[in-house]
Amino acid sequence: MIIQLTGNVNYSITLDPTVWIFDDRKVAFEEAFTFQTTKEASEEDEIKKASQFWDREVYQQKLDPPVNKSISRYDKKKILEGTYVMPIHHFLKNAEINNDAKKALLVTDTGETAITLDELNQSLFLFSQDGKPLNQKGPVHVYFQDGSNKDEPVKGVQKIVID
Helix, strand or coil, rough: CCCCECCCCCCCCEECHHHHHHHHEEEHHHHHHHCCCHHHHHHHHHHHHHHHHHHHHHHHHHCCCHHHHHHHHHHHHHHHHCEEEEHHHHHHHCCECCCCCEEEEEEEEEEEEEEECCCHHCCCEEEEEECCCCCCCEEEEEEECCCCCCCCCCEEEEEEECC
């Protein structure tokens, strides 16, 4: 149930999707593909994101990765029954992809899928469905942020090789 991130990176890392359920960076699947359509909403969202980014960076200096400190009973039930994705860009930053890297290979149980580094950077990894880890075709399913593969995600990803 782990994923290796290797290849043209400074640091090869191992990802364990089973612990992401407690990570504050997870996103509910229903909210992952929603887009703001008005300019005002986009500007307000950008300000909010910048504020959250600043708060998160300050917080991460104290504790990395961010983990829910106190969870109410309602939130605990929601977490244990929800479907969640994790943005991969947090982990790519830690792996430090080299400047001469050109693409990424998603190694699955049925073969390989080549994608650009931008697509990988904007990918979302489905790791929990109805509060449970993905056992069939898991440990993660890869969705692109723009929703272009929402109906046909890359399933069964076991390794990511930066080329």
